[in-house]
Amino acid sequence: MRARAGRLVAAAAAMAVGFGGAGVAGVGAGTAVAAQAGPAAVKPLPPELEKIRAAEAVKLYGDAAERPVGQRKTSLISLGDSEIAGEGVGTYEPGTNGPDNWCHRSPEAAIHRTGIPAEVTYNVACSGAATANINIGGTKQYADELVQSDNLAIKARNTRLKMVLLVAGANDDLQFGPVMTDCVTRWFTLQGTCEPKYAPGWQGRVDALVPKVERSVRDLRTVMRDAGYADGDYKLVVMGYPSPIGPDIEDNPNFPGKLPGGCTGYTSDSAWGRNAAVPAFEKGMRKVAADTGATYLDNSRLFHGHEVCMEDTWARGLYVDITNPFPPDSNSVRQSFHPNARGHGAFASCLTQLYASDRREASCTDPASTGQPKLYPLAWDDVxxxxxxxxxxxxxxxxxxxxxxxxxxxxxxxxxxxxxxxxxxxxxxxxxxxxxxxxxxxxxxxxxxxxxxxxxxxxxxxxxxxxxxxxxxxxxxxxxxxxxxxxxxxxxxxxxxxxxxxxxxxxxx
Known part of the structure; x- marks a missing residue:
């Protein structure tokens, strides 16, 4: 399989890398309401969502009744895009690995692996999701998917949510997937580095996506209030993205080479991604959390030393799945440049430490190449x-x-x-x-x-x-x-x- 995959790599580089996804019209949970500090009366769900809620309640409790908060199972939920859905892990929940749904939700995704006490964990994130697939009144990605805020509305009524995790923004103005695809393609085709093409407009892309993610955060807060939660009843976390690539690959004593290791691309582009592109994105996500009152987890330095082609990598490099679909198309390479199972384990550790803290803002990294992430009660930009x-x-x-x-x-x-x-x-x-x-x-x-x-x-x-x-x-x-x-x-x-x-x-x- 590896040999056959190698012959497909050059063609695969021109395909979309994992963040893309088509949107289809869906059912919204209602319109956003003005911010409020305390809980409101629980608002009834639209009939189509109430039917789904009741069916899920039967699976949880044996009957369809909506229970008082104190009688519900505790839960955690993650929403957003491929970074937190589990894209890149390699094992996926049935129905999310094609051919009609490519959400690529993994049973090894971070939300299922934290040490936060909870009886139920939900992963409703979906590879390719943009804020339009998350917001109240948004659009579905696939026919069998709910708008993510609608999914939250159901889970919030059936369980007692302790943490709502959002990882979003890469598929809005940033268009991280197509940019990454272009950079890899340029390396394969000897066109030269992609930094000159994208660097001048990068900050503008970040500035444009910030208000969209802010709206998503405010909408999730509204959904929770409509379900009867006060803002202090749970922790709403905005998590930033780590850089999957870096320029120091040859320091790895077992460096396999760019093509075998999947770190295909110009080394200077990897440096730009790590040193400029991801930090600018991180600052935007930090602003989102500050402006909305959410808790912020800065993971921008979490994968440093664990990038693709480094020792103990926490990310998957360029990868071609030649079996699904066949013949290969853009979906065959969508797992590329995403956190692997170890990366999601690192996310889970950071989230566990964050939940146990009283911090509204914290950063996570591996400080001494031990493979054990540590939470710091600070923002890297400040220190x-x-x-x-x-x-x-x-x-x-x-x-x-x-x-x-x-x-x-x-x-x-x-x-x-x-x-x-x-x-x-x-x-x-x-x-x-x-x-x-x-x-x-x-x-x-x-x-x-x-x-x-x-x-x-x-x-x-x-x-x-x-x-x-x-x-x-x-x-x-x-x-x-x-x-x-x-x-x-x-x-x-x-x-x-x-x-x-x-x-x-x-x-x-």
Whole structure:
């Protein structure tokens, strides 16, 4: 199968990559109402939805009655698009793997795998969904699918929802799937990189989709109020998207090559996706949550170090299913560049930690390549900052805007670019590079000696990646060699270890 699939890869690159989906007219749950803080009387469902609710109640409880809240089973629900539906996992619920429905809902999707106590979990997300398939009065994607807000209205009346999760926006103005398809196609056909084509208008796309996702969030809140819930009765979470690709693939000691590994595309395009396209999208989703009062989970750095073609990848690369449909068409490659089962396990871990916290905003990442995501009670945009040397006035810089292992750390004119952003993890005493959470400041070979130049290396939590900051003096010292200080001797020199002397060259802020 792999050999046959390989012969189809070039043709497959020109097909749509997994986010597309046709919309069909559907039944709406009603019109949006003005925001309100407390619960209202439960509004009756339209007859066609009430019939579905009653049938689902029989399966849950043995009869069709709508139960008081205290007598209902507890539940969780995910809504949105392929990112949370389970596209890319490879195992799908019956009826969602074609030929007439390509929602690709997986039994291994994150909502089914959290540690949040719940008796029932629902995944009504669908690959290809746009906000128009989610909103009140929206359109169906497939004849046998409900508008997602209608599905929420039914589940909210039959169970006691504890968390409503929304992951949406990639299929609106962003058109992430077609963009990804074009970038891959350009690599196969040697047309050149896609960044020049998309970068100039990318922020405009993000700006255009933000109000659409905001409407979706407000509509979901309205659906819950119409079902008798107060806003504080459940947690409404907007989850951001991780980047499935990155430029550091050759750091993988078992790098299989781009074609066998499925990381087909120009490396510089992968860098643009990770360093610019996904961060812009993340900022838009953060704004959505802030403007609507939803809880926000920033996953933009979650897959750093786990991208396609990296070790322990959490995403599926270019993949051709030659058996479904046959002959292959655009649906044959729709699983490409989506979270795999391990990726959904990471989502589930982050969601579990978020639910247990009281945070309205948090970020999740794997801080030391352990495979164990950790929730941070902060927003990455707020903590990554340039670091300036007092002696030269220059900023600490990842040379050449690279994040590969061994990249020199130098001084350079401050320019506001991402390769001059840094974050100090006080708990682990590690200094993370702004380009990727998976690269840390490192003393090469743990050789603590004067003149040693600092580099970036895959974060491991090892002693040679642990540093101590002294707020009073502005010095930064290796935890294992406190008599040495990070030093920038001249404007564009390497950042080196030197004996601590209290000079301006050893002060950073």
């Amino acid at each position: 990554y900052r340039p670091v300036k040397n007092a002696g030269t006035g220059n900023c600490v810089d990842a040379k050449g805007a690279s994040s590969s292992n061994g990249t020199a750390v130098i001084g350079w004119d401050c320019n506001g670019q991402r390769n001059q952003d840094w974050w100090y993890d006080a708990e682990r005493r590690s200094v993370h590079a702004g380009l990727t959470q998976d690269r840390c400041l490192d003393v090469p070979g743990a050789k603590y000696e004067a003149g040693a130049g600092l580099v970036l290396w895959n974060c491991s939590g090892a002693a040679n990646q642990q540093f101590v900051k002294d707020a009073a003096s502005g010095s930064v010292r290796p935890a294992a060699a406190p008599g040495l200080c990070l030093t920038l001797g001249s404007a564009k020199d390497a950042v080196r270890l030197q004996k601590c002397d209290g000079s301006a060259a050893q002060r950073f802020a």
